[in-house]
Amino acid sequence: MQQDPADPNPDSMTAQSALTLPDSEAAQIQTWRAITVAACVGIALVAITGILVPAGLSWDFANFYDTGRRAATGQLMNIYNPTTTIAGQAPQGGMAFWGAPISAWFYAPLSVFSPEVALILFKLGGSLAYAGGLVLLYRHLRGTVSSSPLDQARFAAVFSLAALVYQPFWTMYRVGGQTTPFVFLFLLFALVAHQRNQPIATALGLLAAVLFKPAFLIAPVLLVLLSDRRLFFAIAGVFGAAGLLSILLFGWPLHREFIDVLLRGSQRPSPWFFNSSLYILADAFRPIQGSAPIPGAGGPLPDLLRTALKVAVLGVFIWLALRSRKQEWNPPQRRHFNFLLATSFCLLLSQVVWEHYLAVLFLPLACLIAAGPQLPRPARRLLAAIFVVALFQNLIFVMFFRSHVTIETNAALLAVSLVKSGTLLLYLLWLVWYKDLFFAWQARVPGTPFAAPDGA
Numbered sequence: 370m371q372q373d374p375a376d377p378n379p380d381s382m383t384a385q386s387a388l389t390l391p392d393s394e395a396a397q398i399q400t401w402r403a404i405t406v407a408a409c410v411g412i413a414l415v416a417i418t419g420i421l422v423p424a425g426l427s428w429d430f431a432n433f434y435d436t437g438r439r440a441a442t443g444q445l446m447n448i449y450n451p452t453t454t455i456a457g458q459a460p461q462g463g464m465a466f467w468g469a470p471i472s473a474w475f476y477a478p479l480s481v482f483s484p485e486v487a488l489i490l491f492k493l494g495g496s497l498a499y500a501g502g503l504v505l506l507y508r509h510l511r512g513t514v515s516s517s518p519l520d521q522a523r524f525a526a527v528f529s530l531a532a533l534v535y536q537p538f539w540t541m542y543r544v545g546g547q548t549t550p551f552v553f554l555f556l557l558f559a560l561v562a563h564q565r566n567q568p569i570a571t572a573l574g575l576l577a578a579v580l581f582k583p584a585f586l587i588a589p590v591l592l593v594l595l596s597d598r599r600l601f602f603a604i605a606g607v608f609g610a611a612g613l614l615s616i617l618l619f620g621w622p623l624h625r626e627f628i629d630v631l632l633r634g635s636q637r638p639s640p641w642f643f644n645s646s647l648y649i650l651a652d653a654f655r656p657i658q659g660s661a662p663i664p665g666a667g668g669p670l671p672d673l674l675r676t677a678l679k680v681a682v683l684g685v686f687i688w689l690a691l692r693s694r695k696q697e698w699n700p701p702q703r704r705h706f707n708f709l710l711a712t713s714f715c716l717l718l719s720q721v722v723w724e725h726y727l728a729v730l731f732l733p734l735a736c737l738i739a740a741g742p743q744l745p746r747p748a749r750r751l752l753a754a755i756f757v758v759a760l761f762q763n764l765i766f767v768m769f770f771r772s773h774v775t776i777e778t779n780a781a782l783l784a785v786s787l788v789k790s791g792t793l794l795l796y797l798l799w800l801v802w803y804k805d806l807f808f809a810w811q812a813r814v815p816g817t818p819f820a821a822p823d824g825a
Contacts, residue, residue, distance in 0.1 A: 411533050432466055437477045
């Protein structure tokens with residue numbers, strides 16, 4: 370970009386000055402803006418197609434639809450028993466419900482509609498949650514990018530393209546809708562509230578996410594470890610009040626069953642075709658049956674490897690947290706980093722990570738995209754590799770591969786597991802190798818969320 374030598378700030382160009390840009394630069398801006406429009410149109414077309422195609426009637430959608438029907442017909446005590454009839458009728462599916470008891474009422478309005486109509490509405494709700502979350506995330510991060518029109522246009526294009534190709538966003542359309550889009554939105558609200566030093570609002574955002582997906586309870590636990598006592602008391606108070614209210618409304622037996630369901634789920638292994646966790650790598654050393662590892666088989670080695678891997682990941686979390694203490698950030702920047710770190714390692718420490726859970730990883734990945742112009746080429750290549758490997762999270766491809774390719778050796782199982790866990794594995798490697806670059810970008814985060822770029 371050509372700058373006046375007398376201009377002390379090369380990033381001070383405003384949008385108005387774009388009218389006098391050299392033709393070559395103006396053409397670049399128009400190209401990036403055209404890419405942004407094309408990517409947004411692509412996102413809209415994929416979403417509309419996913420909403421209208423009636424895929425997933427007996428998958429995840431059936432889980433939520435049956436839960437809503439049980440809540441609406443006064444059979445709340447049966448929400449964790451998927452085989453029971455609903456008002457004398459057979460359930461839509463047979464999948465277990467994992468949400469908190471109070472969250473069952475969220476799905477009750479679906480029971481008013483036929484399964485086919487409810488499927489469309491559920492997917493539409495998830496699409497709007499993703500769209501709102503992506504718009505808010507973009508507006509939040511654009512303040513960390515140079516105010517020059519070219520840099521702003523480039524960031525908008527790359528952000529839009531990344532959202533279009535990031536496969537975990539699209540899993541919900543194949544399974545009939547999911548609540549992960551709402552978790553994505555709630556976590557984004559919590560991030561903004563935490564940066565603003567609003568502990569109660571932060572706790573409420575985290576509570577909403579955990580009520581829908583209890584697996585994300587790790588995030589507030591890690592965030593408490595990184596934060597001050599105000600946040601601890603806010604989270605303890607909000608979560609405690611919500612738990613007490615739920616018990617008073619629905620009774621202890623239902624909550625005891627909920628806890629039992631969570632405990633059984635945490636002990637039940639999930640094979641590679643449904644799991645993108647780092648810890649499927651340890652299961653690759655078990656005997657194989659039906660292209661999947663046999664749970665509990667293979668002696669102590671797989672369990673030892675899983676424990677060692679989890680200890681190593683926890684060690685990286687502690688190491689990054691300690692190294693971040695040396696950074697001269699202002700309080701909002703430090704809270705911003707702590708939230709991203711807690712969210713990231715919630716996924717990195719989880720033993721079961723369904724493909725759509727990785728949508729939450731887009732929060733820190735989008736930050737790395739915003740840092741792109743300041744990153745050296747190897748760091749950008751590794752970031753691009755994360756998105757390339759994420760293409761293999763496509764559930765249609767995974768199920769096709771599973772049905773057409775037989776895995777008979779541990780070497781083959783390990784290779785498949787490396788690809789399936791590759792999104793998280795490469796992200797972990799990025800954090801370890803380029804932590805200083807992430808730290809440097811964090812210093813560019815404005816003290817106020819949704820702030821305009823400097824000079825704009």
